Amino acid sequence: MSNKIKVLIAEDMEPIRKRYVNVLNSDPNIEVIGDVATGSTACELAFSLKPDVILMDIEMESKDAGIRATGQILSKLPNVKIILLTVYEEDEMIFSAFQLGACDYILKISKNEDIINGVIGAYHNQSPIRPEIASKIRNEFKRVKTYESSFLFMLNILSTLTPRELDTLNLLINGHTKKEVCELRCVEMSTVKSQVHSILKKFKKRNISDIITTEMDRSLLETILHNYYNK
Template sequence: MKVLIVDDHDLIRKGIRLLLEGFPDVEVVGEASNGCDAITLALKHHPDVILLDLSMPTGLDGFTTAKTIMDELEDVKIIVLTMHDEEIYVQKAIRYNIHGYLLKNSQTNDLYEALQAVYGGKRFYRTHIPDEHLEKMFAEKEPKSPLTNREREIVRLTFLGYTNNQIANKLKISPKTVENHKTNIMQKLGIKEKHELIQYALKNHIADLV
């Protein structure tokens, strides 16, 4: 299991690495102190799991970093490792399809259990929120979108008013590819007009994923 550690505190990264090196089936492929470096290392090493801090004072925050990485690497699993135990953070993690949520004061065996769980395709949320309430939060989450991460990004940029050429430049693809994506999106959603696409973006909170 290849793991990338992302935290702006050097001592915390070194401590996590020391813990992980005690597990025979875990390989630490890199450390990053900010979101931009995390994205670069993720694209370079293709880790199986990323341990990601939410609060990084410089550059991208954890949620934006997670979304960017998952847009590019759909198989990667992300575990948020944070001091934030407030419900609003957990709700946002659920909405962003974060695979695991663990507090920094957790036990070593919790970290290993979380890694094994998400690597095996399961979710792992261990907070002070009661399990019953946590399950309700998952149940209330909007149904999984039929769109891929790339298609959702194109919908979001369309909602924000980007032209096909601007979307192509931003995503480093051709305008023709953007047109093809939009055609597929319309077919998947069973819609024909642009205003219906805008309504879909609003209803499914795609416009919020910035």
């Protein structure tokens, strides 16, 4: 390598931080250009020094300081490689950081050679997808697929409702009785009952309470209502 890999270290435990500094500086291909103890300082230094690789402790001034710093840095410097420093391999925070764009993680008890190889691998886009992370990624894909299927199903059904049916559905799921819906909308009970029958038929449900069961459903209904009444 003609140029040294510029590394920034963010770790709130000074003995650990200094160890990383010494280990990485011992490699002729790596140069530690800064070491800090907080996520906020890591952001400031990253923006000014533009390192190639950052070793980022997950928990510093707050439990998720490293995660938040990872997101902030990658939003402005997407090409920076961020490696998480963690005590526990199964830490759920690791996956959160991977979702934000972190490329690898290193256990704090790792051997010197593993730390050096981790930095070099990240720099060359050769960081491995660990089995633990691969499993979480597969589960996340399944979750997203289920979410999208549910979302599209709900969207398709809601799009078949008339504005009045949407309005009636919204009032009922927010706790109003049919009588109150009549009073609020100034319509006859027969009209509301007809709308409820139509809504249940389209959703193939027996009760209004069975239609909107998640916050995602509720949010989608509110969005569609907003679009109808603000055209």
